[in-house]
Amino acid sequence: DIQMTQSPSTLSASVGDRVTITCRASQSISDWLAWYQQKPGKAPKLLIYKASTLESGVPSRFSGSGSGTEFTLTISSLQPDDFATYYCQQYNDYWTFGQGTKVEIK
Amino acid sequence: QVQLQESGPGLVKLSETLSLTCIVSGGSINSYYWTWIRQPAGKGLEWIGRIYASSGNTNYNPSLKSRVSMSVDMSKDQFSLMLTSVTAADTAMYYCARERELLRGDAFDIWGQGTMVTVSS
Numbered sequence: 577d578i579q580m581t582q583s584p585s586t587l588s589a590s591v592g593d594r595v596t597i598t599c600r601a602s603q604s605i606s607d608w609l610a611w612y613q614q615k616p617g618k619a620p621k622l623l624i625y626k627a628s629t630l631e632s633g634v635p636s637r638f639s640g641s642g643s644g645t646e647f648t649l650t651i652s653s654l655q656p657d658d659f660a661t662y663y664c665q666q667y668n669d670y671w672t673f674g675q676g677t678k679v680e681i682k
Numbered sequence: 683q684v685q686l687q688e689s690g691p692g693l694v695k696l697s698e699t700l701s702l703t704c705i706v707s708g709g710s711i712n713s714y715y716w717t718w719i720r721q722p723a724g725k726g727l728e729w730i731g732r733i734y735a736s737s738g739n740t741n742y743n744p745s746l747k748s749r750v751s752m753s754v755d756m757s758k759d760q761f762s763l764m765l766t767s768v769t770a771a772d773t774a775m776y777y778c779a780r781e782r783e784l785l786r787g788d789a790f791d792i793w794g795q796g797t798m799v800t801v802s803s
Contacts, residue, residue, distance in 0.1 A: 610790075619793035619794065665790075672729065673728070
């Protein structure tokens, strides 16, 4: 099994802040990595796939980078709508998710 | 645009079988892999398995494989999940979703709203 580990688990930030979330894979997954945003009571929403490709309709303040075992999701300027939980997901070998990073208001 | 809607009993008795259906609307069920994911309250996401509509080909999470089966009914544009011998650990929100592209395993670009299933004794 490929394990995905996100850090931090919780992040406190203010509107306008630059925010970075890290995701590490237990073995190389090339760039087969996605990022999702989930708000309370809602289904996850795909933000980024193939490590750095922005899903259609997702604001350009979201970006992804990395390959192999280390990946990052960056929000360049945090907006009120961005307070949510973010999950990374590998799809190199089956599908597994990170444990999530909650972005909360500072 | 394609929409997904899960349905099924919200309460399942211990050791019985959980059965859920996902209806695909606004687009074709053909030529995509359709998947099930679950999320216990306050916890993370777990991939359950997937089915290719056109062939019925399936892949299951190895940790659940002995208890999971999936099927598709193309005439009704729907696919289904069965999970046998449920325990309290199967209590979760269950989501259906679509894989982006067919060529290889991919991310999930369309999700249903989810349906809560509670296992009761």
